Amino acid sequence: MSRLLEGRVAIVTGAGRGIGRAHALELAAHGAKVVVNDYGVSLAGEGTGETPAQEVVNEIVERGGQAVVNGADVADFEAAAAMVQQAIDTFGGLDILVNNAGFVRDRMLVNTSEEEWDAVVRVHLKGHFAPLRHAGAYWRAEAKEGRQRAARVINTSSGAGLQGSVGQATYSAAKAGIAGLTLVAAQELGRYGVTVNAIAPVAKTRMTEGAFDTSGMALPEDNSPIVAWLASEEAGDVTGRVIEIDGGKITVEDGWRHGPSDDKGSRWEAAEVGPALRKLLAEAPAPEPVYGA
Structure with missing residues (x-):
């Protein structure tokens, strides 16, 4: 495998299982040093006491890579700041932020409770904003000190947020918000050497199993090579894009236009x-x- 990310430092949120785990392993295989974040929650966002992030770190280390565990709640503003600082203190900087953490509480709109709405929007949307805000502040400071980094952000939207999904009003709204956040962040942070893109992954995971037939769906790791390339210095001219990944098919999404x-x-x-x-x-x-229509 190529060492596309040799020496670069990455944070991957929600990396204990599923797509996030696949991202962390892929980035490490390409030479990145990885902060493996996972809060250890159930599919519905409830605490489980499990430490899947440590298992991912162990796997990376066994393969000759470097990684550390982070157990932050990414939607906690101060915890997200500490996570960014952990990457800097442990590995000497930060180059890549992959925002992936999330969970679902699927309901038809008229059955959705206020608590369910708040919980899903919090972990997806605020859970993207908080790490991005602190990482962005670090990259701005570095640029002002003459140490501009080739920084990369890969957010996680969804087809549900781009086209909508029946029974997922809350999740769809949060994922649409992430796509909008990506566009603005790409413009605001570009002057500091930062690119910001989003993926809309399709994969058989805890979040999709049980919701519909997943027998023909792509695997989580099918999404990760695209993330690895977007995280590389080579991808410096690609920003403000949302890319859908469905197995071997990649599609540049064409969002709201006049x-x-x-x-x-x-x-x-x-x-x-x-x-x-x-x-x-x-x-x-x-x-x-x-x-679902």
């Missing part, structure tokens, strides 16, 4: 809106179907 428009030049009257808007809708491409 479509057909009609500028009246003055305030619209309500009675005029229907005909004008229907004409524009007839000219616009039909939206992609929501998953």
Whole structure:
């Protein structure tokens, strides 16, 4: 295997199992030193007392790599700061942040409780924001001191957030938020040498098993080579993109764009809106179907 990431330092959140575990192993195999973060929770986000992150670290070390465990709740602002600092203190810096941690509590919209909404949005959306905010501040400081790093962020969105998914209103909203966060962060952090992209992975994991037929789905590790390349110095010209991965198929997602428009030049009257808007809708491409529709 190539040493695409030789000497680079990475954090992978939610790396104890599934896709995150596969990412951590792939990055380490390419030479990265990895902070393996996992809070040790159930599929629904409840504490289990398990330490799957240590098992991943052990596997990396047995293969000749370098890795350490981090047990932070990534949506805890101070814990996320400490996680970034751990990478810096342990390995001398930080080059790569892979935001992956998350869980699901699937419900139809009218059955979703406030607690379920808050929990899912917290771990996915705030759990992306907090590590990214602290890593971004570090990279900005490094750049201002003349030590600009070829930093890379890979966030984790989902087809549910891009096209929507019946029975996953909360998860879809959080994942859509991550796609929006990716676009803004790419613009704001680019001046410091940071690229920010997102993937929309398809894989058979704890989060998908039981929800629908996963027999033909890709494996978690099928997503990780794309993450490894995006994390490399070679990928410095790719930023602000969302890339769907489904086994051997990669797709650059084409998100919200300005479509057909009609500028009246003055305030619209309500009675005029229907005909004008229907004409524009007839000219616009039909939206992609929501998953499960």
